[in-house]
Amino acid sequence: MIKRSFIGITAPRLTYEVIEEAPAEPMTVRPAKRITLLMDAPMEKTSGVLLKSGDAVQKGQRLQLFENNPVPCAISPVAGKIESVEPFLGIMERQMTAVVIALEGSEDQSRDTEFKNVFKSAGLSEADRFLRELPGRPDFSVFTRPDRPVKTIAVMGTEQDLTAVTQQYLIGTNIAGVKTGIDVLRKITGIQNIQLVVYPHMVQVAGSSGAGIKTVDLQYPAGSTDMIRMALKAKQEENTEVAFFTAEAAVAVGAALQTGELPVDKLLTVVRKDGTRQLIKAPVGTHVSDILEAVRQSVEAGDRVVLGGPMTGHAVFSLEQPITTDTDILMIQDHADLPEFSDIPCTNCGSCVRVCPVNIPVNELVRYLDAGEYEQAAENASLFACIDCGLCAYVCESRIPILQFIALAKHAVQRLKAAEEENA
Known part of the structure; x- marks a missing residue:
């Protein structure tokens, strides 16, 4: 009988993790030498590519990949120079482009000002152009489909997989930032029905968000976007949509429209080999190796590194894999604890x-x-x-x-x- 390891943890819990007490401040992690930004489009060796090796970039600068297509883009979280622009093969052979930026300058170096020049009058067009690659990956394209108008916005204070506490942390420690994001979403989308989705123990603090409150059970996967979509759409007209934003995305959108600066740091939950958790804050594009070094986790032969949780995550095969705008969990599994599957x-x-x-x-x-x-x-x-x-x-x-x-x-x-x- 052939036996192989299967992604999972030794004793997965089928209820979401709950933050009962105020957790410690997230650990700040900074990339050592370079970051990698993944753009969701195949690399085309044409004259229309705008990004080239040697180009200087500023912190907060919007980087557009192609001259005639504004969608494949990223926000640089650092100042530096582009080292390479190369094809990248993602999960299930997803054709992407990797932009590697070598760090130069200090943390307090001046930021790009393109967004600052337009943020006070920003509407849906500017939001879709500048905010789509913020932490949490807010999606504004759903508001541009006249055949399926959005009637409800759901801001998710729940987690998409077990072991994560990323969204709960933001609800518990920055409800003012969540409220600002909700107010901004109402203003730029015109949608008044915004529901903040939370677990029962979060209702009291969520009440000050200015949104309607929808509670979900702690039993996995009650807090997933698909389950919430089915529940909310059942109360709407046919051919209408629900738009989803994580709590992190709402906070990022609110901060951007309030300050004129694009947030670039991602909040995520790191799960160590012993099952303990550590919240960290790192620039989008930070390599897994830099994060593992910061949390003092070594990777031995047979160990597994997973982006995502124990139920839906994907193993990565290089420690140079970067975190992306929607990475909520980084999990390290000891080879001795990996469950097995058979044929x-x-x-x-x-x-x-x-x-x-x-x-x-x-x-x-x-x-x-x-x-x-x-x-x-x-x-x-x-x-x-x-x-x-x-x-x-x-x-x-x-x-x-x-x-x-x-x-x-x-x-x-x-x-x-x-x-x-x-x-x-």
């Missing part, structure tokens, strides 16, 4: 079906995926209804990595559909 086929025990929060026939889905029949899985077994919570893989008696199989299948179907549309 035993599905036994049809039904555990995955019983635990699925959206009632997918997971046992049927697994059979389609095992046979490589991805389109049939989408048509007959609700492949795209999956919210990627990972509960099915957690309870699987055969230790099948179902979540990874589902991700692969979704990727394959989407690639096939894109190819068909391109050749039509």
Whole structure:
């Protein structure tokens, strides 16, 4: 029997972590020599590329990759010079571009002023241009779709995976910043119905946010965006949307529109090998190696480094991998504690079906995926209804990595559909 390690932790908890007492201030981590910014677009070797090796950049500067496309961009969290602009292969062969910036100058060096010149009159257009790559990755593009108008904004004070406490920390320690962000979102979007989503123990402090309060159970995955979307859309008209912002994104948007400076530091939860947590604050693009050194965690042969939590995270294979604007958890797992999975086929025990929060026939889905029949899985077994919570893989008696199989299948179907549309 072939046995291989499976992403997870020794004893995963199926309820979200709760901050009962005020935690310590986050540890500040600074990159040693360079940072890497990932842009969500394939690198094209054309004359339209605006970023080149040797270009000087300022802290807070908006870096646009292509001359004729404003979407692939990033905000530089440091002052320095571009070392390289190269293709980068992300999860599931996602074609991206990596911009490596070597640090130069001091922390108090002057910042770029492009946004400061327009922030006082900023509307949706400026927000989409300048704020989309702030910490928390606020998405303003959803407000530009007239066929699916947004009726509700949900600000998420809950976590998307177990072990994280990133959003809770901001609700508990910076509710004034969250309120500022909510006020700004109302002003620039015109949406008045804003709901702050929190766990029951956070209701009292959340009450001063100026938003409506929606509480969710501590049972995972009740606090996920997909579960909240279903709950909120059930109360709306058909063909309308809910826009989501994390508490961190709301704080960043509020700070940007209040000060004219673009926030560049990401807050994330680091989970050490022994399971203890450390909140850290580091510039977007900081390499995993710099963070591990700061929290005094060494990586030995067989250990696993995971971006994301134990249920939905992805292992990384280089310590030069950077944190991104939506990285909330960095987890280090000791090789001795890693659970294993085997090549035993599905036994049809039904555990995955019983635990699925959206009632997918997971046992049927697994059979389609095992046979490589991805389109049939989408048509007959609700492949795209999956919210990627990972509960099915957690309870699987055969230790099948179902979540990874589902991700692969979704990727394959989407690639096939894109190819068909391109050749039509």
